[in-house]
Amino acid sequence: MYRLEQVAVRYGAVEALAPTDLAIGAGDTLMLLGPSGSGKSTLLRCLIGLSPYTGTVSFRGEPVPDWRALRPQLGYVIQNGGLFPHLTARANVALMARELGWEKDRIVARMRELAALVALDADQLERFPRELSGGQRQRVAIMRALMLDPEVLLLDEPLSALDPVTRVRLASDMREIVAKLGKTVVMVTHALGEARFFGGETVLMRDGRIVQRGPIDDLAANPADDFVAEFIAAEEAL
Amino acid sequence: MRNARRLAHPRPLPQAGGEKVCTPYPSRLREGLRDLLSIAKLVAAGWAIATLMHVSPTHAETVGSKAFTESVILGEIARITLEDAGIPAEHRRQLGGSRILFDAVRAGEVDLYPEYTGTLRFEILSGEKLASDADLPAALARQGLRLSKPIGFSNGYALAMRPEVAKKYGLRSISDLARHPNLRVAVSNEFVDRADGWRALSAAYGLDAIAVRGIDHDLAYRALRDGQVDVIDVYTTDAEIAADGLFLLADDRAFFPAYDAVFVMRVGLDPKAIAVLDGLAGTIDEARMQQLNRMVVIDGASETDAARAALGQEATASAGRGLVARIAQRTIEHLTLVAIALGAALVVAIPLGVLAARSPRAGGLVIPATGLLQTIPSLALFVMLIPLLGIGAKPTIAALFLYSLLPIVRNVHAGLMGIPRSLRESADALGLSPWAKLRRIELPLALPTIMAGIRTAAVIAVGLATLGALIGAGGYGQPILTGIRLNSTPTILEGAIPAAALALLIEGAFHLIERASVPRGLRPRG
Numbered sequence: 001m002y003r004l005e006q007v008a009v010r011y012g013a014v015e016a017l018a019p020t021d022l023a024i025g026a027g028d029t030l031m032l033l034g035p036s037g038s039g040k041s042t043l044l045r046c047l048i049g050l051s052p053y054t055g056t057v058s059f060r061g062e063p064v065p066d067w068r069a070l071r072p073q074l075g076y077v078i079q080n081g082g083l084f085p086h087l088t089a090r091a092n093v094a095l096m097a098r099e100l101g102w103e104k105d106r107i108v109a110r111m112r113e114l115a116a117l118v119a120l121d122a123d124q125l126e127r128f129p130r131e132l133s134g135g136q137r138q139r140v141a142i143m144r145a146l147m148l149d150p151e152v153l154l155l156d157e158p159l160s161a162l163d164p165v166t167r168v169r170l171a172s173d174m175r176e177i178v179a180k181l182g183k184t185v186v187m188v189t190h191a192l193g194e195a196r197f198f199g200g201e202t203v204l205m206r207d208g209r210i211v212q213r214g215p216i217d218d219l220a221a222n223p224a225d226d227f228v229a230e231f232i233a234a235e236e237a238l
Numbered sequence: 239m240r241n242a243r244r245l246a247h248p249r250p251l252p253q254a255g256g257e258k259v260c261t262p263y264p265s266r267l268r269e270g271l272r273d274l275l276s277i278a279k280l281v282a283a284g285w286a287i288a289t290l291m292h293v294s295p296t297h298a299e300t301v302g303s304k305a306f307t308e309s310v311i312l313g314e315i316a317r318i319t320l321e322d323a324g325i326p327a328e329h330r331r332q333l334g335g336s337r338i339l340f341d342a343v344r345a346g347e348v349d350l351y352p353e354y355t356g357t358l359r360f361e362i363l364s365g366e367k368l369a370s371d372a373d374l375p376a377a378l379a380r381q382g383l384r385l386s387k388p389i390g391f392s393n394g395y396a397l398a399m400r401p402e403v404a405k406k407y408g409l410r411s412i413s414d415l416a417r418h419p420n421l422r423v424a425v426s427n428e429f430v431d432r433a434d435g436w437r438a439l440s441a442a443y444g445l446d447a448i449a450v451r452g453i454d455h456d457l458a459y460r461a462l463r464d465g466q467v468d469v470i471d472v473y474t475t476d477a478e479i480a481a482d483g484l485f486l487l488a489d490d491r492a493f494f495p496a497y498d499a500v501f502v503m504r505v506g507l508d509p510k511a512i513a514v515l516d517g518l519a520g521t522i523d524e525a526r527m528q529q530l531n532r533m534v535v536i537d538g539a540s541e542t543d544a545a546r547a548a549l550g551q552e553a554t555a556s557a558g559r560g561l562v563a564r565i566a567q568r569t570i571e572h573l574t575l576v577a578i579a580l581g582a583a584l585v586v587a588i589p590l591g592v593l594a595a596r597s598p599r600a601g602g603l604v605i606p607a608t609g610l611l612q613t614i615p616s617l618a619l620f621v622m623l624i625p626l627l628g629i630g631a632k633p634t635i636a637a638l639f640l641y642s643l644l645p646i647v648r649n650v651h652a653g654l655m656g657i658p659r660s661l662r663e664s665a666d667a668l669g670l671s672p673w674a675k676l677r678r679i680e681l682p683l684a685l686p687t688i689m690a691g692i693r694t695a696a697v698i699a700v701g702l703a704t705l706g707a708l709i710g711a712g713g714y715g716q717p718i719l720t721g722i723r724l725n726s727t728p729t730i731l732e733g734a735i736p737a738a739a740l741a742l743l744i745e746g747a748f749h750l751i752e753r754a755s756v757p758r759g760l761r762p763r764g
Binding site: 048050068069070071072074076078080082083084085086087088095096099128129130131144 | 660661663664665666667668669670671674678679682683685757758759760
């Protein structure tokens with residue numbers, strides 16, 4: 001689905017992402033794991049054209065010429081949902097579909113489908129973001145990301161701002177959704193438990209570089225270097 | 239009244255940027271933007287009304303007058319004289335000061351106005367250093383203007399005393415003062431300091447031994463009446479001279495320059511009108527003018543009646559319009575000024591604010607530029623606009639428009655810049671076009687800040703529009719100006735109270751508009 005060749009991101013003197021090669025297959029679930037500042041969010045944002053990168057990002061074999069045209073095929077969810085406070089949950093979800101001129105019936109039907117998928121009721125959809133709980137907001141954000149039925153779901157620490165109970169509940173619902181939809185999923189997390197919970201492959205990052213890639217249990221069993229061993233040990237300890 | 243002779247000189251005006259009209263919004267629109275759109279429609283309607291209002295039905299001769307009583311009386315005298323001779327005439331009363339009138343007659347906005355030779359020589363044409371009044375006609379001709387024959391009185395400086403005090407000391411002229419250094423002399427503060435004021439006078443007449451005090455001119459007559467001072471400086475046609483029966487000391491060494499009353503006219507004025515006005519020559523002397531001023535300032539007659547009295551005509555029973563009708567009329571005038579200026583400012587300032595937020599370079603240019611406009615003193619701005627736009631509503635609207643730009647531009651900019659990056663990126667991540675992002679996300683999120691800016695601009699405009707009366711735009715400034723001129727508090731309040739009420743009303747109205755237009759998700763929780 002994605003192929004990155006020598007993709008790098010630099011903010012002034014700071015190298016946020018060193019030149020990186022990465023391939024992501026269709027239907028893959030890939031967890032970007034690492035400590036704060038390791039470049040995992042920067043890498044994820046390269047996959048939707050929000051980071052100003054050098055190098056080549058190819059989507060379905062073609063270098064991306066115009067990110068805006070591609071974005072309807074990509075769903076993006078961030079830590080606090082990124083919902084627009086002036087729009088109701090429903091308007092947030094329907095925004096882009098309306099912009100693209102979808103028929104009203106089609107929007108309503110799609111919303112109903114998605115609401116059932118993320119377990120929100122119609123009443124909750126009429127509320128403004130601030131009238132929803134943190135977990136409900138993330139469910140709305142997932143609805144919004146899925147509205148146009150994208151091929152790829154990009155998740156930037158979607159669970160980090162939630163309390164433990166909400167987090168576990170949303171995580172298992174998300175795993176179910178991901179499994180049901182069979183989409184390509186790339187998710188940033190700093191928690192080893194989440195990487196293990198969602199399965200798939202994990203890319204462990206440090207200082208803007210990919211240190212090791214593989215199923216999380218392989219990383220634990222065969223750490224590429226001391227950092228990997230230490231990071232996994234520290235995560236397991238708590 | 240003293241200040242009427244002094245007014246800021248015009249400076250070249252920084253041209254306002256080309257008016258860029260923002261493209262119409264497509265049909266589906268956030269409520270707030272719809273409000274802005276309806277304001278824009280209001281503006282269009284306003285322009286139409288203003289244009290209709292300013293179509294002059296006839297080519298009547300236009301008489302202008304300055305914002306003090308004597309000038310208004312003289313303007314009425316000119317109007318009535320012209321009309322009696324069968325020449326249609328209108329009088330645009332109390333249009334601010336000399337500079338405004340001079341520019342207006344030069345621009346052809348008025349055809350004539352009453353002026354004083356001294357004012358022409360020492361203020362308006364001061365750069366030409368004219369040696370005497372005899373040089374004035376040639377200097378004015380170069381500006382396309384001519385002078386009427388002198389009306390007959392001079393409104394110059396003089397020293398005044400109570401007659402019994404003058405008699406007691408045997409004083410007839412200013413030179414007699416030198417023999418009585420113990421007299422208490424009080425002159426206007428400005429007269430004390432001016433080089434051609436007391437110091438020069440004292441040197442010319444040898445009055446060094448007299449200790450002179452500065453005093454506020456308005457208090458001087460009272461101090462003289464109460465016997466607290468013996469000698470004050472006056473203008474030779476002040477109403478109080480007639481009312482208090484004061485004695486003027488002769489200027490026996492011809493120290494004070496002449497301020498002979500004349501009409502300044504366009505060269506192209508109808509020769510018949512010129513002849514009629516020249517027929518007024520020598521008809522009004524100082525004592526008569528003092529009486530006419532007294533009729534209006536002290537006895538409360540209308541300027542029209544004073545003018546009729548000057549022309550030997552009966553006073554008319556001029557039943558003025560009722561208070562409510564007057565206020566209603568001025569409210570319409572005032573609101574029209576504010577609505578058109580504000581509407582035009584919205585059309586220009588919102589795109590400018592967006593541009594400033596989009597491009598730091600443009601922002602670095604636009605925001606200081608609008609800020610600079612704000613620092614131009616309002617009266618100076620009004621005066622600067624006269625050569626471009628004439629007098630009346632147009633320059634007033636232009637000035638209000640310029641002053642409205644800053645609060646709106648700045649708040650649009652601040653509102654857009656205050657949107658969290660995560661929300662801007664979420665909009666990008668959805669694939670919204672820049673225009674859709676601006677319309678659906680950024681402007682609605684910035685709306686509370688933008689509305690606050692518009693409200694500020696509106697309230698400022700309501701206040702500043704009162705100054706429009708100085709250049710003939712009408713509105714609530716009209717009675718304020720008249721009230722100041724006649725020293726009549728009720729008349730001042732007739733303009734000041736509605737102006738304050740309108741400002742409050744606009745505040746209230748904007749709160750309602752804000753409540754209706756700001757989405758529930760952004761409103762403060764209460």
